[in-house]
Amino acid sequence: xxxxxxxxxxxxxxxxxxxxxxxxxxxxxxxxxxxxxxxxxxxxxxxxxxxxxxxxxxxxxxxxxxxxxxxxxxxxxxxxxxxxxxxxxxxxxxxxxxxxxxxxxxxxxxxxxxxxxxxxxxxxxxxxxxxxxxxxxxxxxxxxxxxxxxxxxxxxxxxxxxxxxxxxxxxxxxxxxxxxxxxxxxxxxxxxxxxxxxxxxxxxxxxxxxxxxxxxxxxxxxxxxxxxxxxxxxxxxxxxxxxxxxxxxxxxxxxxxxxxxxxxxxxxxxxxxxxxxxxxxxxxxxxxxxxxxxxxxxxxxxxxxxxxxxxxxxxxxxxxxxxxxxxxxxxxxxxxxxxxxxxxxxxxxxxxxxxxxxxxxxxxxxxxxxxxxxxxxxxxxxxxxxxxxxxxxxxxxxxxxxxxxxxxxxxxxxxxxxxxxxxxxxxxxxxxxxxxxxxxxxxxxxxxxxxxxxxxxxxxxxxxxxxxxxxxxxx
Amino acid sequence: xxxxxxxxxxxxxxxxxxxxxxxxxxxxxxxxxxxxxxxxxxxxxxxxxxxxxxxxxxxxxxxxxxxxxxxxxxxxxxxxxxxxxxxxxxxxxxxxxxxxxxxxxxxxxxxxxxxxxxxxxxxxxxxxxxxxxxxxxxxxxxxxxxxxxxxxxxxxxxxxxxxxxxxxxxxxxxxxxxxxxxxxxxxxxxxxxxxxxxxxxxxxxxxxxxxxxxxxxxxxxxxxxxxxxxxxxxxxxxxxxxxxxxxxxxxxxxxxxxxxxxxxxxxxxxxxxxxxxxxxxxxxxxxxxxxxxxxxxxxxxxxxxxxxxxxxxxxxxxxxxxxxxxxxxxxxxxxxxxxxxxxxxxxxxxxxxxxxxxxxxxxxxxxxxxxxxxxxxxxxxxxxxxxxxxxxxxxxxxxxxxxxxxxxxxxxxxxxxxxxxxxxxxxxxxxxxxxxxxxxxxxxxxxxxxxxxxxxxxxxxxxxxxxxxxxxxxx
Numbered sequence: 001x002x003x004x005x006x007x008x009x010x011x012x013x014x015x016x017x018x019x020x021x022x023x024x025x026x027x028x029x030x031x032x033x034x035x036x037x038x039x040x041x042x043x044x045x046x047x048x049x050x051x052x053x054x055x056x057x058x059x060x061x062x063x064x065x066x067x068x069x070x071x072x073x074x075x076x077x078x079x080x081x082x083x084x085x086x087x088x089x090x091x092x093x094x095x096x097x098x099x100x101x102x103x104x105x106x107x108x109x110x111x112x113x114x115x116x117x118x119x120x121x122x123x124x125x126x127x128x129x130x131x132x133x134x135x136x137x138x139x140x141x142x143x144x145x146x147x148x149x150x151x152x153x154x155x156x157x158x159x160x161x162x163x164x165x166x167x168x169x170x171x172x173x174x175x176x177x178x179x180x181x182x183x184x185x186x187x188x189x190x191x192x193x194x195x196x197x198x199x200x201x202x203x204x205x206x207x208x209x210x211x212x213x214x215x216x217x218x219x220x221x222x223x224x225x226x227x228x229x230x231x232x233x234x235x236x237x238x239x240x241x242x243x244x245x246x247x248x249x250x251x252x253x254x255x256x257x258x259x260x261x262x263x264x265x266x267x268x269x270x271x272x273x274x275x276x277x278x279x280x281x282x283x284x285x286x287x288x289x290x291x292x293x294x295x296x297x298x299x300x301x302x303x304x305x306x307x308x309x310x311x312x313x314x315x316x317x318x319x320x321x322x323x324x325x326x327x328x329x330x331x332x333x334x335x336x337x338x339x340x341x342x343x344x345x346x347x348x349x350x351x352x353x354x355x356x357x358x359x360x361x362x363x364x365x366x367x368x369x370x371x372x373x374x375x376x377x378x379x380x381x382x383x384x385x386x387x388x389x390x391x392x393x394x395x396x397x398x399x400x401x402x403x404x405x406x407x408x409x410x411x412x413x414x415x416x417x418x419x420x421x422x423x424x425x426x427x428x429x430x431x432x433x434x435x436x437x438x439x440x441x442x443x444x445x446x447x448x449x450x451x452x453x454x455x456x457x458x459x460x461x462x463x464x465x466x467x468x469x470x471x472x473x474x475x
Numbered sequence: 476x477x478x479x480x481x482x483x484x485x486x487x488x489x490x491x492x493x494x495x496x497x498x499x500x501x502x503x504x505x506x507x508x509x510x511x512x513x514x515x516x517x518x519x520x521x522x523x524x525x526x527x528x529x530x531x532x533x534x535x536x537x538x539x540x541x542x543x544x545x546x547x548x549x550x551x552x553x554x555x556x557x558x559x560x561x562x563x564x565x566x567x568x569x570x571x572x573x574x575x576x577x578x579x580x581x582x583x584x585x586x587x588x589x590x591x592x593x594x595x596x597x598x599x600x601x602x603x604x605x606x607x608x609x610x611x612x613x614x615x616x617x618x619x620x621x622x623x624x625x626x627x628x629x630x631x632x633x634x635x636x637x638x639x640x641x642x643x644x645x646x647x648x649x650x651x652x653x654x655x656x657x658x659x660x661x662x663x664x665x666x667x668x669x670x671x672x673x674x675x676x677x678x679x680x681x682x683x684x685x686x687x688x689x690x691x692x693x694x695x696x697x698x699x700x701x702x703x704x705x706x707x708x709x710x711x712x713x714x715x716x717x718x719x720x721x722x723x724x725x726x727x728x729x730x731x732x733x734x735x736x737x738x739x740x741x742x743x744x745x746x747x748x749x750x751x752x753x754x755x756x757x758x759x760x761x762x763x764x765x766x767x768x769x770x771x772x773x774x775x776x777x778x779x780x781x782x783x784x785x786x787x788x789x790x791x792x793x794x795x796x797x798x799x800x801x802x803x804x805x806x807x808x809x810x811x812x813x814x815x816x817x818x819x820x821x822x823x824x825x826x827x828x829x830x831x832x833x834x835x836x837x838x839x840x841x842x843x844x845x846x847x848x849x850x851x852x853x854x855x856x857x858x859x860x861x862x863x864x865x866x867x868x869x870x871x872x873x874x875x876x877x878x879x880x881x882x883x884x885x886x887x888x889x890x891x892x893x894x895x896x897x898x899x900x901x902x903x904x905x906x907x908x909x910x911x912x913x914x915x916x917x918x919x920x921x922x923x924x925x926x927x928x929x930x931x932x933x934x935x936x937x938x939x940x941x942x943x944x945x946x947x948x949x950x
Contacts, residue, residue: 010787011784011785011786011787016785059784059785059791060791062791062794062795063781063784063785063791063794066777066780066781066784067781067784067785069777070774070777070778070781073771073774074774080565080568080771080773080774081563081564081565084563084564084565084568084773085560085563086563087562087563087568088556088559088560088561088562088563088564088808089556089559089563090555090556090559093555093559093562296548296555298555298559299545299548299549299555302541302544302545303545305541306538306541306542306545309486309534309538309541309542310486310491310534310538310542311486312485312486316534316535316537316538316802317798319537319538319801319805320537320798320799320801320802321796321798323792323795323796324795326794326795326801327791327795330794333563
């Protein structure tokens with residue numbers, strides 16, 4: 001949805017017609033609850049058609065959202081001011097500022113240096129390499145919300161180089177080392193995405209939707225919630241994958257030596273890297289402590305970008321040319337606003353009331369367990385974490401709020417599970433096809449690994465995670 | 476300020492220090508009126524330092540504005556929500572949507588076809604060529620707010636080709652045809668910028684500032700106000716320039732033939748061009764009639780972009796890669812909001828009250844005449860119409876509002892004069908250096924032409940313009 005569709009030249013009119021039919025179906029066939037305005041019902045039609053559009057992609061997601069925003073101002077009962085308000089939303093600008101910082105983190109080479117550092121430290125065995133790369137991705141996930149840039153842009157190239165170092169290429173030699181590394185690390189980048197507020201671009205969106213449902217999620221609270229089950233998964237998953245896709249080469253001193261050589265070639269930290277490291281540490285430090293000093297995390301991120309711009313570490317040209325960021329900006333700001341408007345118009349509450357009425361007899365615990373599983377495995381149908389979150393997250397939140405389930409548990413469980421579920425397929429989130437396309441792993445092996453790891457992750461996060469969250473007082 | 480600084484790698488710390496000093500000077504040395512909060516005074520400091528920064532450019536304008544927006548949320552008494560709100564402003568999105576439409580207008584070749592059409596029609600004499608190119612620029616100015624894209628990107632290459640067709644190159648042969656064309660057309664692109672709401676990117680900004688001062692400017696009202704004095708200038712200015720920089724070649728049948736050949740080579744209108752022409756005509760038609768059907772002009776522009784995206788005439792990739800648009804987006808949204816915030820905080824009113832007190836004795840007519848002249852020639856100090864408008868326009872509006880001068884006259888006179896004044900120098904607006912850099916015209920000749928034409932333009936707009944506006948009932 002983010003980058004891979006950008007070069008597709010064709011707009012699919014049959015698919016657009018389907019979206020129009022869905023819209024018309026909702027507006028004219030679906031019975032409108034008495035409490036809702038016709039405009040609210042049309043807004044629902046626009047929203048559903050848009051989310052469906054993000055899944056079937058009749059045209060690039062950003063273009064579709066821009067169209068939806070425009071239509072919302074004509075048909076959905078919003079003024080054009082209200083429809084466009086998402087583009088001034090601090091959450092959206094948090095993501096933008098983090099994107100700008102990411103660009104500098106990658107351009108200065110610091111991100112690569114961090115990854116090489118971990119490989120030098122842990123890279124003497126194949127399992128160690130997978131830990132090193134996961135650890136790098138985890139550190140970067142604390143500030144880089146683009147998993148495509150982080151996992152696909154920084155971690156992936158180093159992993160490929162290491163596999164080739166041991167003569168493991170796609171095909172006959174894949175099983176030497178590559179197939180293990182690609183599956184183990186891919187599974188772990190879905191875990192790191194679940195661990196942070198900034199782990200993945202739509203996590204702040206989940207936080208926004210939670211706020212609308214009356215529950216506040218901060219960078220710090222997500223960090224605390226994610227760290228324990230996250231570290232468990234990051235440790236256990238590669239061990240499981242090691243049994244599923246055992247590499248022939250277990251002992252890999254050459255990988256650590258490779259990292260040493262690369263680090264030596266990079267020389268000491270450059271002026272740019274030093275400034276970058278300082279900004280990185282300061283921004284993360286400010287985020288962790290934001291509960292105390294109350295500086296808004298968007299302000300911190302913008303100050304971080306500004307510091308990089310003023311020091312010349314980040315070029316303005318890079319900001320203007322950050323196409324992926326501008327793409328995300330348009331669909332993100334638009335969808336955020338439409339979701340909010342839907343809540344404001346009372347549609348979400350109405351829906352939850354209806355569903356809660358149907359399941360009136362069931363306990364929330366039973367519904368929660370069933371709901372989480374359905375939600376998780378529904379990701380087989382999604383090519384994007386954001387689309388999944390948009391389509392299902394607010395509905396489940398509203399449902400469980402209506403059932404008086406503990407909101408903290410619901411908010412974190414569903415938000416984290418959306419990210420973990422991306423591991424199921426080779427298209428679950430933007431970097432998935434980047435990893436899969438290297439061709440080290442067959443379709444069958446990729447999906448088998450995804451399914452087995454999904455059981456492990458669900459077990460870890462339900463047992464360790466939910467207990468930890470109980471301990472934290474989140475529920 | 477828009478494109479030419481983008482490749483400049485250096486951030487100037489002495490200049491940044493100067494801006495900091497200006498900020499501190501305003502906050503600590505300038506006596507704060509009793510009615511204003513300290514935060515409002517700091518906001519003024521940020522605003523003045525930013526506008527000064529756009530003039531002296533310690534770093535790219537966009538980066539500076541992003542920094543200013545962030546600081547406004549820390550020091551200026553705004554929440555981060557308020558500081559970022561400009562990025563959801565319909566005026567800003569009108570400009571963005573128009574930028575996207577412009578991209579398609581240029582990419583499909585329709586813009587070039589329009590220009591060639593006029594050259595074929597009027598291009599049999601050198602004066603005719605200048606009229607043809609001015610007419611093309613005028614037609615395009617009705618929808619393309621980027622004068623760099625329109626005048627620099629479409630009109631300029633055709634003009635250069637025609638000059639070369641007659642053997643007129645920079646240097647010895649410049650006087651054959653090129654020096655006349657470059658000066659005449661350059662002067663006229665400053666007139667076309669003044670004629671439309673969308674004639675130049677900061678015109679909608681002027682309209683916003685006028686709205687804040689209590690006066691509504693629409694696309695239609697600007698069109699009506701600009702058309703009569705604009706056509707007068709477009710007709711008379713090339714005649715004046717013909718005397719100032721007489722071309723040796725007066726009869727140019729080859730230019731019209733060239734346009735014919737180029738048009739023949741382009742063949743009939745392509746599918747893309749037909750769709751583009753329909754969207755162009757529809758959007759402009761909807762704008763002209765917006766007073767009647769009340770569809771917001773931003774909605775119209777967004778629908779136009781959407782139609783181009785859906786029909787595949789505009790590629791999403793082009794939207795994401797429209798670096799100039801994203802650059803403008805950042806400084807525009809930020810400055811728009813800071814200006815509004817300054818008004819909301821009472822700073823503008825306070826200023827106007829103070830200045831009006833000083834000139835208490837003078838009649839508004841005298842002040843108006845003196846003010847307009849000062850305002851016009853102050854453009855010698857500006858490398859950007861936007862910077863000029865931001866720095867001086869709201870202050871003059873507030874002053875004349877306080878003097879109870881007829882606001883309609885003040886609003887249009889100052890707004891149009893900012894654009895006309897860009898003709899004074901070879902750096903007055905983004906396309907100026909593009910034209911000047913071709914090297915057909917010496918510095919001395921460029922400035923002499925600019926000065927003489929400024930007198931003509933001031934005469935035309937003061938006599939014909941103000942009378943026409945009286946007739947329209949604008950004052």
